[in-house]
Amino acid sequence: MFSFLSSHKTKSVSAVDALPGRPEPIEVSGVHRVSGRSMTPPYPDGMETAVFGMGCFWGAERLFWQLDGVWVTAVGYAGGFTQNPTYEQVCSARTGHAEVVLVVYDPGKISYDTLLSTFWAEHDPTQGMRQGNDVGTQYRSLIGTFGQDQVAAVELSRAMYQRRLTAAGKGQISTEVAEEPVFYFAEPYHQQYLDANPGGYCGLKGTGVSCPIGTGVG
Numbered sequence: 001m002f003s004f005l006s007s008h009k010t011k012s013v014s015a016v017d018a019l020p021g022r023p024e025p026i027e028v029s030g031v032h033r034v035s036g037r038s039m040t041p042p043y044p045d046g047m048e049t050a051v052f053g054m055g056c057f058w059g060a061e062r063l064f065w066q067l068d069g070v071w072v073t074a075v076g077y078a079g080g081f082t083q084n085p086t087y088e089q090v091c092s093a094r095t096g097h098a099e100v101v102l103v104v105y106d107p108g109k110i111s112y113d114t115l116l117s118t119f120w121a122e123h124d125p126t127q128g129m130r131q132g133n134d135v136g137t138q139y140r141s142l143i144g145t146f147g148q149d150q151v152a153a154v155e156l157s158r159a160m161y162q163r164r165l166t167a168a169g170k171g172q173i174s175t176e177v178a179e180e181p182v183f184y185f186a187e188p189y190h191q192q193y194l195d196a197n198p199g200g201y202c203g204l205k206g207t208g209v210s211c212p213i214g215t216g217v218g
Contacts, residue, residue, distance in 0.1 A: 009093045009136035010129035013081070019094045021083025028185045032072050033192035034065055039074040039185075043104050047071050050105065050115055051078055051144030051183060053098035053176075054123040055131025058193040059202035061101045063122055065192070069110025074102045075190050078181040079142050087187055090138050098142045098176075102183050112150060113213050116157045119143065120211040123204055125161075126171035132203050141175040144183070151179065161211045168209045 030040040043049075054060040057075040065073045077085050080096025090097050103115060123131060125141040145151045154177055162173050185191075194200050 011093070012129075012137055013094050013096050015081045015096070017094070018081035018096050019085070019089050019092070021081075021085065023084070025084045026086070026185050026187055028074070028188050028191060032065075032074070033195045035072055037072045039072055039102075039191065043071065046106065046108065047104050048107050048112070049146055050103045050112065050150070051100050051142075051146075051178075051181060052103065052115075052119050053079065053100040053140060053142030053144075054119065054204065055099070055134050055139045055141075056201065056203045057099040057101050057186070057190065058200060059204040060099075060123075061192065062194045062202070063118065063204065064101055064103045064115070067105075067110060067114070067118065069106050069108075069114075071104045071106055073104070073192075074185060075193075076100060076102060076186045077138075077184045078144050079176065079178045084184055087190065091136070093137045097138060097184070098140050099138050099186075100142060100144065100183070111213070112153050113157065116143075116153060117211045117213045120157065120161045121209070122206050124207050125173045125175045126165065126207070128174045132205055134203050141173075142178060143175060144178045144181040146180055151177075157211070161209075164209050164211065165207065168207070170207055170209060 077097035078100045079098045082095035085095045
């Protein structure tokens, strides 16, 4: 999951210069290795969705599938221009997509605020087009929002967490917020990768600054 240090890897591609897409989506089995639930819609009534990019999506997915109240997770690509991209295309930095995890959750058991608190605290949202040794636009910090309640919660929690980061001498949050991004499933071998490969690479590393739960929204 390591990316080479080069300027084009950290430069955002435009819609005009992005790779052309494909009509066929990547096919996944739909069965989550850990929960046994379907990764593909339709989801049970009352479930809500969230999308988070925290660098390498292997560790990010494991982080969220372990939370009580999360129904199912899946990894994929979002935030870019290329339709139905492949992993190799995303790695080229010419799709505009980030590696993300789709989180389907029960708001009666876990709040969106709790998901946001986990997101902020468990990676470094100040690094721009990288996470640690993983360098490139695909590794940028990203939140995909669905509905105005999520937008409002993100704005409040971002401001709250920035105050904590500033007080700790950390930098400015560079997290991208994309409203209702299209989520494209990643290849089957990426799904629940760290369950299939417990000793596999995980680049998640927070700032050491905690993020309190509770923005009053979600």
